[in-house]
Amino acid sequence: MVSTIQQEEETSISLKSKKFVVWLFVVSSTIMFGGWTSYYLVFMASKGKGHGLVLPEVFTYSTVVLVISSICLFLAARALKRGKANQQRLFLWITLVLGVIFGVLQFQGWTSLYQTGAVLVNNNAAISMIYIISGFHLLHIVAGLAFVISSLLGNYNNVSQEVAEYRQDITSIFWHFIDILWIYLYVFLLLNS
Amino acid sequence: MSTISLHDTHHDDHGHGHHHETFLTKYVFSQDHKMIAKQFLITGIIMAVIAMLLSILFRIQLAWPDKSFPLLETFLGKWAEGGRIKPDFFLALVTIHGTIMVFFVLTAGLSGTFSNLLIPLQVGARDMASPFMNMLSYWFFFVACVIMMGSFFIQTGPASAGWTVYPPLSAVPKAMPGSGLGMTLWLISMILFVASSLMGGINYVSTILNMRTKGMSLWKMPLTIWAFFLTAILGILSFPVLVAGVVLLIFDRSFGTSFYLSDIVFGTEILSNEGGSPILWQHLFWFLGHPEVYIVIMPAMGLSSEIIAVNSRKPIFGYHAMVYSLIGITVLSLIVWGHHMFVTGMNPFLGGVFMITTLIIAVPSAVKTFNWLATLWRGNIRFTPGMLFAIGMVSFFISGGVTGIWLGNASLDINLHDTYFVVAHFHLVMGAAAIFGMLAGVYHWFPKMFGRMMDVKLAYLHFWVTFICAYLVFFPLHFIGLDGVPRRYYAFTEFEFMDKWITVNILVTWSAIIAALAQIAFLFNFFYSIFKGKKATQNPWQANTLEWTTPVERLHGNWPGEIPTVYRWPYDYSKPGAEEDFIGQNVPFSQTMSSNLPHDFEGNEEGERIQREWEAVNKPVQE
Numbered sequence: 001m002v003s004t005i006q007q008e009e010e011t012s013i014s015l016k017s018k019k020f021v022v023w024l025f026v027v028s029s030t031i032m033f034g035g036w037t038s039y040y041l042v043f044m045a046s047k048g049k050g051h052g053l054v055l056p057e058v059f060t061y062s063t064v065v066l067v068i069s070s071i072c073l074f075l076a077a078r079a080l081k082r083g084k085a086n087q088q089r090l091f092l093w094i095t096l097v098l099g100v101i102f103g104v105l106q107f108q109g110w111t112s113l114y115q116t117g118a119v120l121v122n123n124n125a126a127i128s129m130i131y132i133i134s135g136f137h138l139l140h141i142v143a144g145l146a147f148v149i150s151s152l153l154g155n156y157n158n159v160s161q162e163v164a165e166y167r168q169d170i171t172s173i174f175w176h177f178i179d180i181l182w183i184y185l186y187v188f189l190l191l192n193s
Numbered sequence: 194m195s196t197i198s199l200h201d202t203h204h205d206d207h208g209h210g211h212h213h214e215t216f217l218t219k220y221v222f223s224q225d226h227k228m229i230a231k232q233f234l235i236t237g238i239i240m241a242v243i244a245m246l247l248s249i250l251f252r253i254q255l256a257w258p259d260k261s262f263p264l265l266e267t268f269l270g271k272w273a274e275g276g277r278i279k280p281d282f283f284l285a286l287v288t289i290h291g292t293i294m295v296f297f298v299l300t301a302g303l304s305g306t307f308s309n310l311l312i313p314l315q316v317g318a319r320d321m322a323s324p325f326m327n328m329l330s331y332w333f334f335f336v337a338c339v340i341m342m343g344s345f346f347i348q349t350g351p352a353s354a355g356w357t358v359y360p361p362l363s364a365v366p367k368a369m370p371g372s373g374l375g376m377t378l379w380l381i382s383m384i385l386f387v388a389s390s391l392m393g394g395i396n397y398v399s400t401i402l403n404m405r406t407k408g409m410s411l412w413k414m415p416l417t418i419w420a421f422f423l424t425a426i427l428g429i430l431s432f433p434v435l436v437a438g439v440v441l442l443i444f445d446r447s448f449g450t451s452f453y454l455s456d457i458v459f460g461t462e463i464l465s466n467e468g469g470s471p472i473l474w475q476h477l478f479w480f481l482g483h484p485e486v487y488i489v490i491m492p493a494m495g496l497s498s499e500i501i502a503v504n505s506r507k508p509i510f511g512y513h514a515m516v517y518s519l520i521g522i523t524v525l526s527l528i529v530w531g532h533h534m535f536v537t538g539m540n541p542f543l544g545g546v547f548m549i550t551t552l553i554i555a556v557p558s559a560v561k562t563f564n565w566l567a568t569l570w571r572g573n574i575r576f577t578p579g580m581l582f583a584i585g586m587v588s589f590f591i592s593g594g595v596t597g598i599w600l601g602n603a604s605l606d607i608n609l610h611d612t613y614f615v616v617a618h619f620h621l622v623m624g625a626a627a628i629f630g631m632l633a634g635v636y637h638w639f640p641k642m643f644g645r646m647m648d649v650k651l652a653y654l655h656f657w658v659t660f661i662c663a664y665l666v667f668f669p670l671h672f673i674g675l676d677g678v679p680r681r682y683y684a685f686t687e688f689e690f691m692d693k694w695i696t697v698n699i700l701v702t703w704s705a706i707i708a709a710l711a712q713i714a715f716l717f718n719f720f721y722s723i724f725k726g727k728k729a730t731q732n733p734w735q736a737n738t739l740e741w742t743t744p745v746e747r748l749h750g751n752w753p754g755e756i757p758t759v760y761r762w763p764y765d766y767s768k769p770g771a772e773e774d775f776i777g778q779n780v781p782f783s784q785t786m787s788s789n790l791p792h793d794f795e796g797n798e799e800g801e802r803i804q805r806e807w808e809a810v811n812k813p814v815q816e
Contacts, residue, residue, distance in 0.1 A: 017322035017403035024395040028433045035437030035480070039452070039473055046470065121449040123467040128450040132440065 015166045022170045026177045029140065033181060036133050037188055043125055050192045051126040056112040062105035063186055069098035070179040073148070073172055080168050085155055088168070092152045095175070099145050106138050133185050140178045147171040214749075222332075224324035225749050229331050230310035231642055234635070236331075237302020238719070240338055241628075244293035245709055249702075251286040254278045256695070256702035258684035272350065280683045281370050284353035287681055288371070291356030292341065292379070294624065296386055299489040301334045301393075303631045304428075307492055308397045308421040310638060314740035315415050317406025317757060319750045322399035326392045333389035340382040344375045352379035355681065357478055360453035360471045364445040365464065377446070380439055387432045387439075394425035394432075401425075406739070408759035412516075413778065415738050415763040416502075416509060419516050420495020423523045424488050430527065431484040438477030445469070472537050479530035486623045487526040490590070491519060493630020494561060497583040499763075500637050501565055503736045504580035505572025506774050508764035511564040518557035518564075525554045535603045536610045544603045551601035558594055562587065573767065573774070577734065578652030579637030585660050586629040592664075593622025596671065614674025617667050625663045635719070640733050644745045645726030651718040655711055662708035669697045735775045737763045742779055761793065786811070 044050050076091035110131065113119075120131045151167045159167075223229060250269075253262065254277075261276035272282040309327065313320055321327045344351035353371025354362035362368045363376055401422045405414075414422075441452040445466070453474045454466035502509040509515060531539060531547030539547075565587045574580070596618040599605050609615060632655075639647050673694050678685075685691040685698060732741040739759070743751050757779035765776040770788035782789050782800065786807045794800035 013404060014322065017399045020399040020403055021323055021326070021395050024398055024429055025391075028391055028395070028429045031430060032433035032437045035434040035477055036441075039437070039441070039477060042473060042476065043470070047468065120444075123451055123465075125450065125452045125469050128444065128452065132444065136440070 012162065015162065019166065019170055019173070022173050026173065029177075030181070033133060033136070033185065036129060036136075037185075040126060040129050040188075040192065043129075044192060049124065049126065051118070051124065051130055051189065052193055053113070053116070053118050053127065053130075055130075055186075055189060055193075056109045058105050058109040058112060059186060062102050062109065063183065065098050065102045065105060066179050066182055069095045069102065070176055072098065073175050076151075077168050077172050080164060089152065089155045092148055092155065096145060096148050096152070099141055099148065103138060103141060106134060109134070130189060133189075137178065137182055137185060140181070144171075144175045144178050147174050222328060224320070224328045226309045226313050226321050226324070226327060227642070227747055227751075229327055230306050232331050233301060233305035233309060233334070234642070236335060236338060237298050237306060238716070240293050240297040240302065242712070242716070243342070244290050244298060245712065247286045247290040247293075249705060249709055250278060251283055251290070252698075252702040252705045254283055254683070255685065256699045258686045258695075281353060282350060283683050284355075284369075284681065285351045285371050285375070288353050288355050288358075289341070289344075289351050292352075292383075295356060295485065295489065296383070297334075297338055297341070299623070299627045299631070300390060300485070301386070303492050303627060303634075304390075304397075304421065304424055304488065305331070305334065305393060306631075307417070307496060307634050307638070308393065308425065310642065311417055311740060312397055312400050312421055313404070314641070314743060314751060315418050315738050315763075316401060316404065316409055317739050317759065318400060318404035319752075319756070321396045322404060323396055327396050330389045330392040330396065333385045333392065337382045337385040337389060340378050340385065344378040344382075347374050347378070349373045349375055351375040357475075357482065358442070359478075360442065360445065360474050361457055364442055364453050364471075364474075365457060366446055367459070380443055380446075383439060384436065387436050390428050390432055394428040397421055397425040398429065406756045406759055409778075412513075413759055413762050415495075416498040416512070416515055416519075417492075417495040417738075419519055420491045420498070423519050424491045424495075427484045427488050427491070427523050427526065431481045431488075434477055435481035438474055438481075441477075442474065472534070475534050475537060476530070479533045480527075483530040483533065484526045486619070487522055489623050489627045490630075491522065493586055493627040493633075494519070494590075496630050496634040496637070497565065497586045498561075498568075499736075499738070500579045500583040500633050501568050501587075502764055502766065503637075503734050504575045504577055504583075505568050506575070506766045507568055507572045508766055509564065510567035510570075511560070512762065512764060514560050515564055518560040521557035522554060525550060525557070529554065532601055532603075532606065535606045541603070548601060548603045552598065555594070555598055555601075558590075562591055562594070577636070578647065578649060578656060579633045579734075581653070581656045581660075582629045582633035582636060585656065586626050586633060588660075589621050589626035589629060589663070592668075593618055593620070593626060597622060608677075609674060611679055612674035613670045613678050613680055616680050617670035617674060620667045620670075621663075625667065629660075632715070637734065638740075639719075639722065639726075640729035640745075641740055641743075641747075643723050643726070644729050644747065645722050646729050646733065647722045647726060648718050651714045655714040655718065658711035658714075659708055662704045662711065665704035666701050666708065669701055673697060735773075737765060737775050737777050739778055742777065 040050075072091045072094045076088045076095065079085075079087035079091060113130065118127045118130075120128055122128050147167075148171055151164075151171045154164045154167045218224075220228065223232070250265075253265075259277075262273075263276045265273035265278065266276045269278070269282070272279055278286070309321070312318070341351075349370040351371055352358065352363070352375045353369055354376065358376070358379065362372055366373045366376070401414075401418060441450075444450040445452050445454055449466070451466040451469040453471050454464065454469045457464040457466060498509055498515060529547060529551045531543065532551045535544050535547075569584070596614070600609060600615060600618055636647055636652060639645070676690070676694070678691050678694060682688075682691070685695050729745055731745055734741075739757060742757050744753065759778045760781045761776065761778055763778050765771070765788075767774045768776060768785075768788045771785060772787070776785055776788070782793060782804075786804065789804050791801060791804075794804065
């Protein structure tokens with residue numbers, strides 16, 4: 001009896017510390033993008049030029065899509081806390097679809113950049129940098145989708161409330177992070193043209 | 194969090210220690226932190242031996258540049274045609290020696306081993322926050338090692354641009370033989386390595402912050418844990434920047450972008466890359482690279498602090514100062530990277546800023562050094578092998594640290610930059626010192642890892658020969674550097690002004706060879722003692738920290754019953770009035786009434802009252 005309680009307690013400590021792991025990953029990922037944006041700033045300061053482009057309109061749409069997906073994920077988390085599993089499932093699905101749409105829009109953005117001649121292999125490293133940071137951000141989206149799927153699977157398999165909330169929590173931490181990250185990157189690129 | 198104070202009497206239905214284990218899950222894909230620590234240690238030792246052999250090869254070249262050693266050709270084939278090491282291969286040797294030592298031995302081998310072993314054991318946890326990620330961390334590291342060594346078996350040889358892989362040598366695949374496939378493998382290996390370090394570091398931080406046992410407040414943690422904690426934080430803050438830099442380098446190499454390249458001419462061919470700057474790589478690299486040297490030395494400092502306190506039978510001098518100086522080093526190390534770049538045409542004002550931040554690091558470093566010495570002062574010193582190596586670590590840290598103050602000065606560094614003086618400096622302060630800290634840790638915690646003791650006489654032999662030879666190797670290099678001899682030059686006979694240093698190089702090389710031979714004593718001792726060493730007792734060094742309360746048999750889950758509760762800091766050695774000269778962290782004050790001091794109760798009035806009442810009855814009033 002005592003040891004069961006103890007064990008449960010240890011499980012919840014372990015879930016808590018695993019959640020913290022996600023936070024630390026967020027920190028290190030932020031720093032990686034910080035490395036690129038500082039490259040960009042130092043490059044701009046020493047060469048006296050940025051990417052010098054009008055960014056494709058598609059990026060604005062993709063930003064909106066990503067923000068909406070974040071809102072849906074928030075609603076999914078709220079539904080779970082209120083014990084409405086069906087609602088959570090619905091919102092997770094919407095988040096998933098919006099995430100995929102975001103990816104498609106990013107590809108369209110790159111296509112229109114490519115068509116205007118702002119290609120990856122460029123003598124202006126600032127333009128190459130647009131591809132690097134949006135590309136690596138998209139990789140994070142892929143990872144984020146994996147988190148969303150794990151929450152969805154938890155929902156379908158009726159895992160315990162504690163585990164379901166844990167999965168939903170790490171999904172939320174990560175997804176909101178990549179949402180904010182994209183807004184930062186997009187605004188950064190808009191301001192430093 | 195917990196209201197349960199009952200003792201657990203039904204150990205058998207406890208979740209830990211009763212998994213069904215196969216050979217594969219126990220020894221290969223283990224998720225037990227103690228086994229992962231051993232995997233890191235043994236891989237680290239193998240990599241260290243390889244790196245040492247590489248260094249002997251280039252030391253032979255430096256001592257006898259014009260002599261032929263047919264044996265070398267037998268082993269190295271076309272890389273030593275005619276028994277002389279080729280210039281390209283010489284550069285590969287120094288590059289891979291540096292890479293292996295800095296990353297694979299002194300980062301993964303040191304942090305990986307001891308953070309894994311000691312964090313759960315000393316904070317009182319069953320395992321890491323994520324044992325699975327911990328296992329992945331080791332296997333990423335292992336694959337990184339294999340790929341790095343694999344580059345010796347390709348036609349064009351390993352990367353040769355130095356461990357800092359500055360572009361354009363690293364960014365243009367046809368720049369030199371090692372810039373081709375060898376460099377690509379180096380980059381792949383390094384990405385895996387960084388992934389491994391991050392998974393490890395994130396785990397360490399999360400475990401320390403979330404999984405400490407009851408009573409283990411941050412200020413009751415041993416200095417080892419503080420050191421691992423801050424090292425891991427530093428890794429999380431700096432390694433991602435290296436990834437950012439490496440990604441750009443890969444794009445430059447493989448896709449034709451121009452992040453680091455501009456105006457490159459090969460004979461008559463002009464490369465199309467334009468507009469980039471190699472200086473930007475240096476910024477990104479050294480933003481990791483400088484914290485990296487503290488990632489290397491801080492665990493060694495933590496291990497030494499613990500070992501010195503245990504074997505001086507005294508509390509560590511200035512525990513809080515030790516912690517604050519570690520924090521100071523951590524913060525400062527992030528804002529000094531520019532001192533590696535004084536000669537890149539940096540604005541002198543900016544150089545001045547970096548110079549000031551660099552010199553300020555001397556303050557926390559000196560605090561630590563004086564505290565170690567003050568801990569030793571009038572201690573009841575036990576010269577165990579671990580203690581000798583810990584003192585050796587302090588010695589090297591002082592000798593190498595002093596020259597850091599020279600090099601931190603921009604005006605001096607402009608002269609000394611890229612000379613043997615720099616080589617001498619960092620080999621003492623982060624090479625020898627960190628290795629000695631690591632060896633101290635191995636000797637000290639060997640009983641915890643393997644349940645057996647290492648042989649003391651062989652350890653003394655190992656210590657004295659290594660200690661003396663390390664000084665003989667690195668000290669003379671200062672003078673070569675002061676004379677302006679650049680590092681990484683292939684043959685001292687090619688330049689008249691370097692010619693006179695050949696005799697010194699011969700001394701250095703012989704010392705290196707003898708030091709290398711001394712490591713055989715260690716290797717034999719280590720592997721022999723795993724199987725045949727004297728059986729260890731539960732607490733062979735009579736230390737206070739929690740790892741010595743676990744059974745010698747090393748269970749999965751660490752403690753058979755409940756995890757011990759912590760009542761006191763880890764440095765109650767030779768406390769006046771106590772029955773023995775050590776009091777474990779898990780001993781409550783109620784059991785040590787004769788030695789309790791007012792400040793032990795940290796303002797707990799109830800405790801103080803009980804203590805006063807006890808003293809009124811039991812203690813004769815002292816005149």
